Amino acid sequence: MTFEELDLPPYLLKSVQQMGFTEATSIQEKILPVARGGSDVIGQAQTGTGKTAAFALPIIEKVDPEDPNVQALILTPTRELAVQVCEEVNSLGRTKKVKAVAVYGGADMGRQIRELKARPSIIVATPGRYMDHTRRRTIRPQSIRTVVLDEADEMLSMGFIEDIEEILEKIPEERQTLLFSATMPNRLKKVADRFMTEPETVSVKTKAMTVSNIEQFALKVPEKQKLSALSRVLDFEDPDLAIIFGRTKRRVDELSEALEQQGYEAAGIHGDMKQAQRTNVLRRFKQGAVKYLVATDVAARGIDVSGVTHVFNFDIPQESDSYVHRIGRTGRAGHSGKAFTFAAPVEMDHMAMIEKATKGSIKHIDVPSDHEAEIARQERAAQELTQIIEKGEHTGLEPMAEKLLQEHEPVTVVAAALSMLQKDKKEPAKKLTGERPIVSKQKRKPAGKQGRFQQRRGGGGRQKNQGRNRGNQRQRSG
């Protein structure tokens, strides 16, 4: 269905046109009429299907840019997502001169206060920092009429639920509340029951939790061989842009360093890094200056970088939801993508559990051999050489070529040129510290909720750091 058929006002039609959207996605087609009608909505749809615009367009339509008060609040679990959603809202709102400001932890408070003084109609925030602002009265919740909880289940897992309850309590009841979540755990249902009015559930449900345009692969790789397996798959696949997920912050640090040592353009991102550094890494990735983003789950939710062709689960995720969100960083907006998941032999049952839960088709394949990876590298060098010829970049060098050919066989000269083009691969100087495998739930002693909670929050890994990590996690997203 086109946006015209959805009967959007002219300024919104112009906005979506400027964004290059022609047809509405299925979820947009379903949510737009309900949300524009003023109802509360619980929205569920696959990754990369345009949920952001589905809630942003009705908000932009509803707010009055002449009114100096904040009229809508969008909450997100991570800072990067707040920034991204804010950018999208501003792009879509430009034709109506509707302004949004992002408010998130780790960023300069003074600057945020100055931005808030410019009277934005919409605020996109992480929960902690939003609360800081309401306490300082730099944001006043009384005038808010629309609230969006994006990635609500993730905010729940990150321990933000009490904050969210407190936030919702202070926003006038005569408001519209939109909740987006991949899953509806009981705790979240309770929040919906208490804080939403007759919400309409709008979902685009298909059998598989993942979009069909992501080709999924599983590889059985012992922990100690993962690094060499990754570099072979990278050589074989030659991604344009890839996100490589690691289980812990330490893993991300070590892996990004090891890849860099091998000559790959890689950079890490996780919650213990300074915000300025996080922003910088993500910006370089979006520009393509960094080809491989090595990340913890901080980059798993909502992050939309166009041109991500591959996602790697270097470490298999704990939860099937996490799997779905991680691989959903590729195959967005109808593009195709590939996802590779490494599982240690003892993790194969866990892999099977994920496979069953996501109902997608995951192909089990072998790691390319050294020889196959080498052939792939050679083919790439040959392609590069051909391109040089096609572009005429070789012109002017012919006399030198003639001279070389007098001294050597043609095959030797071409092979030497190929060897120069082939990326030099060095062995990384350091080995990765081993990660404890994830053993399938049936095999594990019943750990209950607590076990899961610790796994998800303990970004740094070990038990003794648990308290500290909790603090960090909260701080980093606030």
Ligand SMILES: Nc1ncnc2c1ncn2[C@@H]1O[C@H](COP(=O)(O)OP(=O)(O)OP(=O)(O)O)[C@@H](O)[C@H]1O
């Ligand atoms: N109607 C449309 N036509 C084409 N592209 C669209 C359309 N709507 C949104 N997009 C683009 O699709 C991409 C994914 O959108 P978005 O980030 O909103 O997905 P999402 O459903 O929120 O995914 P996630 O579950 O990962 O958060 C964005 O780059 C967005 O600009």
Ligand SMILES: [Mg+2]
């Ligand atoms: Mg989203």
